Amino acid sequence: MSAPVWxxxxxxxxxxxxxxRTNRGALFGAAFxxxxxxxxxxxxxxxDRDGLEVVTAAGxxxxxxSGEYWLGTDESGRSVMLLTLWGARVSLLVGFAATLLSVVxxxxxxxxxxxxxGWISAVLMRITDFFLVLPALVLAAVLMAVLPKSMWTxxxxxxxxxxxxxxxxxxxxxxxVESRPYIERSKAxxxxxxxxxxxxxxxxxxxxVFANTTLVVGGSIIAESTLAFLGMSGPEISWGxxxxxxxxxxxxxxxxxxxxxxxxxxxxxxxxxxxxVGRGLETVLNPRLKGER
Amino acid sequence: MTPLLELQDLGVTYRTAxxxxxxxxxxxxxxxxxxxxxxxxxxxxxxxxxxxxxxxLLPKSAKVTGNVLLDGQDVGAMRWGTLRAARWSEASVVxxxxxxxLNPVQRVGKQIAEPIRLxxxxxxxxxxxxxxxxxxxxxxxxxxxxxxxxELSGGQKQRVMIAMALACDPRLVIADEPTTALDVxxxxxxxxxxxxxxxxxxxxxxxxxxxxxxxxxxxxxIAVMYRGRIVESGDAKEVITxxxxxxxxALAAAFPEVGDAGSRYAPATARPLPDEGxxxxxxxxxxxxxxxxxxxxxxxxxxxxxxxxxxLDVRRDEIVxxxxxxxxxxxxxxxxxxxxxxxxxxxxxxxxxxxxxxxxGLRDYRRxxxxxxxxxxxxxxxxxxxxxxxxxGPRIHRLDGDERDLVVSALExxxxxxxxxxxxxxxxELSGGQxxxVVIAGALALNPSxxxxxxxxxxxxxxxxxxxxxxxxxxxRQLGVAGLVITHDLGLAWNIADRVAVMYRGxxxxxGAVEQVLLEPRxxxxxxxxxxxxxxxxxxxxxxx
Numbered sequence: 001m002s003a004p005v006w007x008x009x010x011x012x013x014x015x016x017x018x019x020x021r022t023n024r025g026a027l028f029g030a031a032f033x034x035x036x037x038x039x040x041x042x043x044x045x046x047x048d049r050d051g052l053e054v055v056t057a058a059g060x061x062x063x064x065x066s067g068e069y070w071l072g073t074d075e076s077g078r079s080v081m082l083l084t085l086w087g088a089r090v091s092l093l094v095g096f097a098a099t100l101l102s103v104v105x106x107x108x109x110x111x112x113x114x115x116x117x118g119w120i121s122a123v124l125m126r127i128t129d130f131f132l133v134l135p136a137l138v139l140a141a142v143l144m145a146v147l148p149k150s151m152w153t154x155x156x157x158x159x160x161x162x163x164x165x166x167x168x169x170x171x172x173x174x175x176x177v178e179s180r181p182y183i184e185r186s187k188a189x190x191x192x193x194x195x196x197x198x199x200x201x202x203x204x205x206x207x208x209v210f211a212n213t214t215l216v217v218g219g220s221i222i223a224e225s226t227l228a229f230l231g232m233s234g235p236e237i238s239w240g241x242x243x244x245x246x247x248x249x250x251x252x253x254x255x256x257x258x259x260x261x262x263x264x265x266x267x268x269x270x271x272x273x274x275x276x277v278g279r280g281l282e283t284v285l286n287p288r289l290k291g292e293r
Numbered sequence: 294m295t296p297l298l299e300l301q302d303l304g305v306t307y308r309t310a311x312x313x314x315x316x317x318x319x320x321x322x323x324x325x326x327x328x329x330x331x332x333x334x335x336x337x338x339x340x341x342x343x344x345x346x347x348x349x350l351l352p353k354s355a356k357v358t359g360n361v362l363l364d365g366q367d368v369g370a371m372r373w374g375t376l377r378a379a380r381w382s383e384a385s386v387v388x389x390x391x392x393x394x395l396n397p398v399q400r401v402g403k404q405i406a407e408p409i410r411l412x413x414x415x416x417x418x419x420x421x422x423x424x425x426x427x428x429x430x431x432x433x434x435x436x437x438x439x440x441x442x443x444e445l446s447g448g449q450k451q452r453v454m455i456a457m458a459l460a461c462d463p464r465l466v467i468a469d470e471p472t473t474a475l476d477v478x479x480x481x482x483x484x485x486x487x488x489x490x491x492x493x494x495x496x497x498x499x500x501x502x503x504x505x506x507x508x509x510x511x512x513x514x515i516a517v518m519y520r521g522r523i524v525e526s527g528d529a530k531e532v533i534t535x536x537x538x539x540x541x542x543a544l545a546a547a548f549p550e551v552g553d554a555g556s557r558y559a560p561a562t563a564r565p566l567p568d569e570g571x572x573x574x575x576x577x578x579x580x581x582x583x584x585x586x587x588x589x590x591x592x593x594x595x596x597x598x599x600x601x602x603x604x605l606d607v608r609r610d611e612i613v614x615x616x617x618x619x620x621x622x623x624x625x626x627x628x629x630x631x632x633x634x635x636x637x638x639x640x641x642x643x644x645x646x647x648x649x650x651x652x653x654g655l656r657d658y659r660r661x662x663x664x665x666x667x668x669x670x671x672x673x674x675x676x677x678x679x680x681x682x683x684x685x686g687p688r689i690h691r692l693d694g695d696e697r698d699l700v701v702s703a704l705e706x707x708x709x710x711x712x713x714x715x716x717x718x719x720x721x722e723l724s725g726g727q728x729x730x731v732v733i734a735g736a737l738a739l740n741p742s743x744x745x746x747x748x749x750x751x752x753x754x755x756x757x758x759x760x761x762x763x764x765x766x767x768x769x770r771q772l773g774v775a776g777l778v779i780t781h782d783l784g785l786a787w788n789i790a791d792r793v794a795v796m797y798r799g800x801x802x803x804x805g806a807v808e809q810v811l812l813e814p815r816x817x818x819x820x821x822x823x824x825x826x827x828x829x830x831x832x833x834x835x836x837x838x
Contacts, residue, residue, distance in 0.1 A: 180671055182673055184664070184666065186674075188633060
């Protein structure tokens with residue numbers, strides 16, 4: 001029996017892809033992200049780790065771009081190009097992991113609060129409000145001070161502060177689905193909470209959550225860069241920490257533009273790509289945003 | 294004399310993504326001043342498109358052929374300025390769905406005054422007195438001009454819509470389903486008002502509806518539309534009592550006359566009904582309510598008794614019709630009987646046992662008593678195939694037996710044959726009647742003893758109505774499934790029910806056999822309901838049963 005279901009889902013996915021394809025910006029973003037993810041996965045095979053270690057780096061301090069070092073070197077003689085390429089790994093990992101955390105928590109809170117209503121909703125929504133008004137940077141700074149300095153703490157800090165928006169979105173969508181008569185029919189058939197949520201609510205809420213997820217990834221990458229730039233990150237090489245070191249080593253006053261621009265442009269490109277993809281998906285999945293054609 | 298409105302060979306084609314759609318073809322109509330023309334037809338027959346073409350209110354994708362002459366002038370050839378002047382001062386429209394056609398944030402007085410401001414140079418004082426005059430014409434107190442739409446009842450809003458339509462003294466009024474969302478009593482008032490206006494002011498009225506019995510009491514002539522064409526037109530009485538086209542006959546039969554012996558236990562269905570077997574009058578009581586009360590708290594904090602001390606029995610092998618107007622508490626009572634709403638006090642019994650409160654107890658109970666909702670298009674999850682929708686119940690209850698067999702036999706029982714053909718369809722690929730059958734099949738898959746149906750045919754077309762009612766009657770006769778049918782339609786009760794319970798303001802004011810309650814009503818409210826029914830001009834047949 002599941003054959004027609006899968007057929008239909010495949011057809012629906014193909015339809016989304018067909019509409020998505022007409023949006024050039026979104027297509028560019030998707031292609032860029034795909035390339036970057038692929039590269040990040042195989043980077044350890046392509047890049048010689050020695051060039052990334054301060055002790056083994058071969059170049060001179062803050063050398064301008066040359067034939068050997070296309071984007072120059074940093075204050076310890078490492079190739080800025082290698083650092084930027086390697087930094088994509090941490091930025092993407094933090095971006096995806098923090099998003100996963102925030103989306104899972106946000107969806108859970110949103111669905112539970114809308115489905116059960118009453119005091120459960122009241123309590124959950126007040127907690128959501130609390131996190132919504134909490135200054136994200138301050139909370140992250142406190143967490144970094146209390147917990148061990150590592151990438152995972154950064155992920156936690158970002159995830160914990162970014163789920164409330166997802167929760168609000170999911171709650172609104174769930175409320176609108178739950179007001180449909182087929183939910184009442186399902187209850188009258190004897191369906192319990194898990195049945196109603198699993199069979200009816202989640203399948204219609206998840207597409208929108210997915211589009212939202214892509215937007216959250218971009219935000220998380222910016223948050224990671226901000227925290228790293230402020231010195232609140234682990235020892236891993238990321239774009240934010242590169243900018244932090246460039247700032248501290250006096251690259252700005254030395255006019256070493258090749259040290260500042262590559263990580264900065266990389267952040268802009270990645271976040272822009274995720275935003276383009278997210279907006280593109282949102283337009284396809286949420287017909288209300290389409291407007292006149 | 295120049296006719297007020299003349300349609301000559303009118304055709305309207307909509308350009309859609311799936312090719313051209315001919316909504317109206319070769320329609321010829323004429324209307325003289327002081328005359329009322331009824332246009333009847335089902336959804337999709339093109340009747341609203343005809344109405345919109347008179348004032349060129351059609352969307353851009355519509356292509357119009359033929360002529361629309363308003364007072365001898367071709368509307369299609371009018372310049373924009375002339376057309377704008379013609380809208381409302383020559384001809385005006387009473388739109389369907391008064392609740393949506395009024396602006397919720399403006400006082401109704403201001404909305405009635407809007408066309409006057411647009412079309413005349415009247416002073417504020419003149420406008421004020423004109424609004425008061427208009428409200429008086431539609432039997433509303435002048436003070437209501439300061440009310441917002443949400444402060445008015447459905448009937449009052451509809452009257453405001455009529456006042457708006459009359460604001461610029463139009464000679465032609467087009468009323469598009471003006472009473473569809475209204476109760477019978479309010480409907481009678483609105484129809485009476487429109488009839489008086491035609492008589493007193495000599496305006497022409499085009500009355501569009503799907504309910505032939507409404508037209509019979511208001512119109513002198515009727516045109517019946519079917520698939521974009523006029524299939525029959527003529528004198529109102531003749532069309533209804535002696536329809537020539539089969540579609541007209543189907544429309545007329547769909548709204549039976551209460552008291553007409555021919556339509557008792559005989560809904561308009563094409564399939565033969567099984568014969569009534571031996572009926573044991575002392576069947577056991579399956580579902581009963583004892584002193585049931587459900588109270589709600591409204592926005593101001595005061596308590597509202599939606600269900601107020603209801604005593605009701607539903608026996609095996611009988612259909613009980615629960616009749617009342619909107620807001621009388623019918624739906625709340627049904628939800629409470631199903632255990633979807635907790636009663637404030639009193640109790641519901643099934644088979645002599647009080648309704649369980651535990652989750653698993655309620656789940657078992659739901660195998661016995663099932664629900665059929667009003668609007669089948671929203672009662673099915675649009676993402677689920679027919680198979681999944683019907684299998685949902687058996688899956689929840691982990692019923693024994695092959696799931697596919699269960700689904701197929703439930704679909705067959707709901708008369709969707711051959712069932713295999715429907716399994717993989719999605720709701721949007723089905724017609725309204727087929728969807729309602731899927732909902733009923735989903736309930737039957739659990740093999741229930743009682744079906745609670747909340748307005749099961751209110752959102753269906755007239756021709757489908759009889760088929761669904763026939764199905765409910767067949768289910769009772771063949772399987773002994775008891776039914777509690779909630780409706781505002783007394784004709785439905787006459788068609789299939791054994792007993793009627795009349796609900797008024799949360800209380801059952803009269804309960805008894807159909808013949809007794811509908812032919813010899815005792816309570817004033819039942820009498821008012823019956824008096825408000827539009828009579829189809831078959832008075833001689835009345836009370837003959």
